[in-house]
Amino acid sequence: MILYHGSNCEFDVISLQKSKNNRDFGRGFYTTTLEEQAREWAEILFLRTQKGFPMLYEFELQNFESLNVKSFSEYNLEWLNFVKENRMSGGIQHSYDIVRGPVANDRTREAIAQYMSGAYDAEYTIKILIHMKSNDQISFHTEKSLAKLKFMRVTRWNV
Secondary structure, eight states, X not given: OEEEEEESSOOSSOOGXXXXXXXXXXSSEEEBSOHHHHHHHHHHHHHHHOOSOOEEEEEEEOXXXXXXXXXXXXXXXXXXXXXXXXXXXXXXXXXXXXXXXXXXXXXXXXXXXXXXXXXXXXXXXXXXXXXXXXXXXXXXXXXXXXXXXXXXXXXXXXX
């Protein structure tokens, strides 16, 4: 499986300690199967920080069958509560090596914010989300899972 990571930073080694907190699936290294989505992430990071360059990293995920993987195939109540717990509590609120599922992004931000604030209940939030096109994200939360990523190439460009 080919995975992409968008960044504005150059790196040779993936460090989970540099991961940002309060993310959808917990603190980890985030990738996607969608090259264009990773390119957008890289450009957004660059524009927010005005540091580095937009960079697209390409990896091949190999031999991950022995890992503890959680997959969400769509927006649903389990996904929503999983995202809420990780975003509100921070750190990693689970024991999975890898988590895969839909992205909570700019299109879904308002509905999720309303749910997290208590303005929307879970059922209403899911009704809103299921009509939105979702991109994917695959996050890595352990050194064991990172060892399954084979670096392929990195591409850098100017905005």
